[in-house]
Each structure stands twice: as structure tokens, then as C-alpha cells.
Amino acid sequence: MKNLATIFIAAVCVVACSRPSSYEPFMQREKAEYGDTYSFELDMSDSTVVYGLDFYTRLERPSFGEFPSDSIILDLRWISPSDSIIIDTAYVSVSSPVGSAYYSEDFVSNYSEDLRVYERGKWRLKARIVNDSEEIRGLGVIFKRK
Numbered sequence: 001m002k003n004l005a006t007i008f009i010a011a012v013c014v015v016a017c018s019r020p021s022s023y024e025p026f027m028q029r030e031k032a033e034y035g036d037t038y039s040f041e042l043d044m045s046d047s048t049v050v051y052g053l054d055f056y057t058r059l060e061r062p063s064f065g066e067f068p069s070d071s072i073i074l075d076l077r078w079i080s081p082s083d084s085i086i087i088d089t090a091y092v093s094v095s096s097p098v099g100s101a102y103y104s105e106d107f108v109s110n111y112s113e114d115l116r117v118y119e120r121g122k123w124r125l126k127a128r129i130v131n132d133s134e135e136i137r138g139l140g141v142i143f144k145r146k
Helices: 002-016
Strands: 026-028 037-044 051-060 072-079 085-092 104-115 121-129 136-145
Touching (some): 037 136
Antiparallel strands (some): 037 121, 051 104, 051 136
8 A cells, every 4th residue: 555655656756757748938028138029038948849939929009099909010030959040930810819907908829839949958148129119018938840
């Protein structure tokens, strides 16, 4: 009976120590580089999984003001573990919020559900908001292991 309890506790500890399936950092506007560039480090060292990536943000409006109606344009710089750079563009649509209150709205936009890289390791992602505005409170990523 003691052996069974020991095995059960060990199995629970192993499962509890597994890596989380998603990583969701959010960087506030005040902490962005140059006021409009957001940096994230993404661990893509596991060759047995596929990754997914979404962007999310919050817009706040001034009293009696309007929310911006234009999509947020992101100029992306993917920096590989060996420091090579891949350039891309992404958009965060502001047409349908996933959450809202009177002064704020939250948006999530899918970038890739099947993200594969040619080099395993820790990648750095720098996302610069091209059409930056005071209403944008920050930028985050939802990085998933599948």
C-alpha cells in the first residue's frame, strides 16, 4: 500500500512539473522600446511540437471619445538564436472585441496556428506598432505549444 501511495505521489509531481502549454506575456505601453516597439522571447527549442501565436491588446478611449476604427499594423522582426532576422507584417483587427467595458476594449488576433521555425532555440520577436496611438495600452502575445 505504501508503494502505491509513493508511486501516485511521484506521478502527480511529474505531471505538476510539466511545462505549461501556453505563455501569455503582456507589455504595457510605458515599457515599450522607443514607445512603440514590444519585445518578447519565445522558446521554440522543442522539435516535437507545433507552435501557435496570437497577438492581443487593449484600447482605451478618453471620456466621450471614440475607439480607433483602423486595424493595428505590426511590423515584426523575428530574430533567430543565431541572430538572423526575418521580417513580416501582422494586423490586429479592431472590428470585433473579445471583451469590452465603457472605457476599454480588448482584441485578440491570430497570427499563426502552425508556426514552424528552421532553427530551434530561443527566438526574439520585436513588434513595432506602425500606426501607434495613445489609445493602445500595450501589446501581448499568446504563445501556445500544440
